Amino acid sequence: MKLLCIEDNKNLVASLKDSLGDKYKVTVAQTGEKGINQALSSKYDLIILDLGLPDMSGSEVCKAIRRANVSTPILVLSGTTESASKATLLNLGADDYVSKPFDGLELSARLKALRRRGNHFGGGVSNLLKIYDVVLDPISRTVTRDGKLIDLRRKEFDILEYLIRNQNRVVTRDMILSSVWENDNELWDNTVYVHVKHLRDKIDRPFERKLIRTVYGVGYTINHSVVSKK
């Protein structure tokens, strides 16, 4: 397994090599320019990309690599907690990100997941669930729409994840109940209705294009091909 690490922080590189060295053959590039040259000149299984490089931003590096049609999965190391820049990176073709400081185990789990997907689907496919301009990360449990972080409560997040995993299909209230609530006894007749309403207030109401549709008498569907007039 060949891994390209584009990162200028020597301490971080040393600890990455320590924790990943027995699984990956790690090549290090300390500037964006060197990183791009490496990515284009030899074949890697994975790329780790730092956002803050001395000569250019990580997003420029990402864009340049994708523009050259290199589809190697890219995991971004983000020093910022700003969701907008993460969403931008994902739009530029990064596959996943980890915020600094990060846990070595989480990093290697994410790399493993990216590699597995890369092998099966030919690269460039991420862990993230997407529909239209909504990006949901099931691991960090964050959701953005149009680059803005949307703050969802736990059940609202679970419902959205379930809808996106079943996008373009109609799911019934019973399906949502059994997937999201499992062993919960505190349910009443309009539980699903109320939670979907709150979810819509956050994920759909502020935006022109409505994604969650009610299928009367049946349930709900999430679908981006329908423009609601609501």
Ligand code: CA
């Ligand atoms: Ca840096």
